[in-house]
Amino acid sequence: MKSRPPSEGQTCSEHSDSLQAAVQLPSKIQVTINISVTDAQELRYLRLRFQIIAKLFVRLGKIVTLLISPVAPRQIDLPRFRFCNKLGNPWTTSLSTRPFFPQAFTIVQKGAATTAMSAITARKSFVHQPDDLTSTSSSTTNSIAASPENTPRQSPSTTSLSSLGSNSELQLKTVNGKLLDTYGNEFHLPDFTIKQIRDAIPAHCFQRSGAKGLGYVARDLASLAATFYLFHTCVTPDNIPSTPVRAALWTVYTFVQGLFGTGLWVLAHECGHQSFSPSKTLNDTVGWFCHSALLVPYFSWKISHGKHHKATGHLERDMVFVPKTRDEYASKLGYYAHELTELMEETPIVTAGTMVGQQLVGWLLYILANVTGHNYHERQSEGRGKGKRNGFGGGVNHFDPSSPLYEAKDSKLILLSDLGLALVATALFFVGRNFGWANLAVWYFVPYLWVNHWLVAITFLQHTDPTLPHYEPQSWNFARGAAATIDREFGFIGRHLFHGIIETHVLHHFVSTIPFYNADEATEAIKPIMGQHYRSNVEGGPIGFVKSMWQSARMCQWIEACEGAEGEKKGVLFYRNRNGLGVPPQKLSPPAELKAAKSDL
Numbered sequence: 076m077k078s079r080p081p082s083e084g085q086t087c088s089e090h091s092d093s094l095q096a097a098v099q100l101p102s103k104i105q106v107t108i109n110i111s112v113t114d115a116q117e118l119r120y121l122r123l124r125f126q127i128i129a130k131l132f133v134r135l136g137k138i139v140t141l142l143i144s145p146v147a148p149r150q151i152d153l154p155r156f157r158f159c160n161k162l163g164n165p166w167t168t169s170l171s172t173r174p175f176f177p178q179a180f181t182i183v184q185k186g187a188a189t190t191a192m193s194a195i196t197a198r199k200s201f202v203h204q205p206d207d208l209t210s211t212s213s214s215t216t217n218s219i220a221a222s223p224e225n226t227p228r229q230s231p232s233t234t235s236l237s238s239l240g241s242n243s244e245l246q247l248k249t250v251n252g253k254l255l256d257t258y259g260n261e262f263h264l265p266d267f268t269i270k271q272i273r274d275a276i277p278a279h280c281f282q283r284s285g286a287k288g289l290g291y292v293a294r295d296l297a298s299l300a301a302t303f304y305l306f307h308t309c310v311t312p313d314n315i316p317s318t319p320v321r322a323a324l325w326t327v328y329t330f331v332q333g334l335f336g337t338g339l340w341v342l343a344h345e346c347g348h349q350s351f352s353p354s355k356t357l358n359d360t361v362g363w364f365c366h367s368a369l370l371v372p373y374f375s376w377k378i379s380h381g382k383h384h385k386a387t388g389h390l391e392r393d394m395v396f397v398p399k400t401r402d403e404y405a406s407k408l409g410y411y412a413h414e415l416t417e418l419m420e421e422t423p424i425v426t427a428g429t430m431v432g433q434q435l436v437g438w439l440l441y442i443l444a445n446v447t448g449h450n451y452h453e454r455q456s457e458g459r460g461k462g463k464r465n466g467f468g469g470g471v472n473h474f475d476p477s478s479p480l481y482e483a484k485d486s487k488l489i490l491l492s493d494l495g496l497a498l499v500a501t502a503l504f505f506v507g508r509n510f511g512w513a514n515l516a517v518w519y520f521v522p523y524l525w526v527n528h529w530l531v532a533i534t535f536l537q538h539t540d541p542t543l544p545h546y547e548p549q550s551w552n553f554a555r556g557a558a559a560t561i562d563r564e565f566g567f568i569g570r571h572l573f574h575g576i577i578e579t580h581v582l583h584h585f586v587s588t589i590p591f592y593n594a595d596e597a598t599e600a601i602k603p604i605m606g607q608h609y610r611s612n613v614e615g616g617p618i619g620f621v622k623s624m625w626q627s628a629r630m631c632q633w634i635e636a637c638e639g640a641e642g643e644k645k646g647v648l649f650y651r652n653r654n655g656l657g658v659p660p661q662k663l664s665p666p667a668e669l670k671a672a673k674s675d676l
Contacts, residue, residue: 252640252644253637253639253640254544254640254644254647256542256544256658257631257650257652258541258542258658259657259658262649264643264647267604267605268554269554269557271604272554272585272586272604273585275600275601275604276586276589277596280589280593280594280600281586282590282593283350283351283352283588283590284352284590288345288352288590291342292342295338295342299336302328302332302335303328306325328517328522329521329522329525332525333523333524333525333526333528334529337525337526337529337572338572338573338574339365339368339369340365340371340526341576341591343361343365343369343373344380345358345362346359346362346365347362348384350588350590350591359374363495364495367492367495367496367499368499369526370499370500370523372442372473372492372496374485374491375473375474375480375489376442378485378488379394379448379473379480379481380395382394383395384584386551387556387559387560388546388555389546389548389551390449390545390547390648391449391548392451393449393556394445395441395447395534395538396447396534397449398545398650399632399634400633400648401415401635401651404632404633411665413662413663413664413665415653416659416661418653420653420655421629421653426625426629429628430625433531433535434531435528437527438527439527441473442472442473443467443472443473444465444471444472445466445469446465448471448480450464450465452464452479455479459481460479463478463479476489506518532624533573533576536561536563536620537561537577537580538559539627540561540610540623541626541649541650543559544647544648545559546647547646548646549643549646550646550647556584557581557584557585558609560580560584561580561610561611561612562578562580562581562610562611562612563612563620564577564578564611564612564614564615564620565577565616565620566617574592575594577620578594578595578598579591579597581601581609581610582597582598629654630652630654632650633652634648634649634650634651635648635649635660636661
């Protein structure tokens, strides 16, 4: 027999065996929940109470999110909730509906004051899910015939969130059976071949010059040395007595050295792909020296990075920034997959904290514990992955010859990589002991962190974007995976100091042996073949690059199949989020075992 919710004058203390809460849903349906108070439920109440407080921070940060990733104003229809204080005081909350501005949050007490409140509420999404979505992409299905201007992400005037929702006629909706990226653009599976891509590239673009490559290495090394000499000679107490001014200048030094160091990192990356010169010996020698100087295990990275190129976008084989599925994301938060549509937005401060952590230690976590790589090591052909998993202590890293990332034939190369790191670490130890550890931190380790920051930022944005698909094994092929990347623009720094690694990454995934100084011409040659599947986001230059980091972090939280997709389309997954941005995630039913458990209760 259902019990009724507490009346206006009734207190929770009158319900010693159970705690009841009434929830007024927008549809005017009255729902009564009868929950026994146990120790486990007390923890649940604490979490719910924390979510209410977190909602305040979500709304306070809404303006920041809208400024960076503008979304058309939406009228948010929010329900009213009644909460019952455990000590006897009913409370009600209301949320005003003001588009574009943080929602006003008020709590009205009914009854005597109290010191604590245990809130019980059905988990109802605070964000209205729109009913419509208008696809703005071209209706053409032949990706070869389509022009580059038909790319799903060319400019905000055609495909941005602001243009998709700029009036009441352009509302987002889920179209059953169609593949929709996060912006709502319809996606068609690529149908071109690698041969068509290679045939479109002029022959001279494949030519590599060892002399030219060594010239760029000499330039970057000279830049690093000159910058150190300039600051070490000029930024001294004798020349600049002010300590704050010297500190500011040395901060500039760490940033500039980080840029030059990243350029050197990219040249070693060229060596790893054999695009540095026609000589494999020269390539691996230069790459080993340059990467070791930057504390990168060259051969270990080269092998795993090669596997990333062979399986880009493959959810079970890719090695870099493999996104979480809906089930994985929900499990991480302690929820079922069907409950994600009922969660509140992630607060901007949480997003910012995650991004800072990623930029500071993301590279180290990758080489030490294979974070962001696939976790299907049991399938390793030699059986080296049995019982091993990503994470610290899991046996998956870039330093152990027995790691499932490698085969037995790679053992000597892994040890050679470790030797390079040991030699550089020894040299750094003597520098720190003789010249001071604080000096070593400023001269080397802070620039090293800048290099790691740029490396992670570049890789993240090359493979994380609301327009990019990911594929399950049955729907993946090499051409589709290689096309699941995006070019961006970073101005002078990107094209000259970073050697174009940001601006020509799509071409690089199709033909990684083309040297960077020929990549611009080759990129232009493949655009007509790729058609709408060539992606670039060059708006805003360096500022747009930084904004894209925030936008991708807010919009790309997990991947899932599109509603109604069948056949091989069911294996094409796109990013979704719980922040109310872009195409809403599917509404799923609870799993059968959960329904059975609830019915038993």
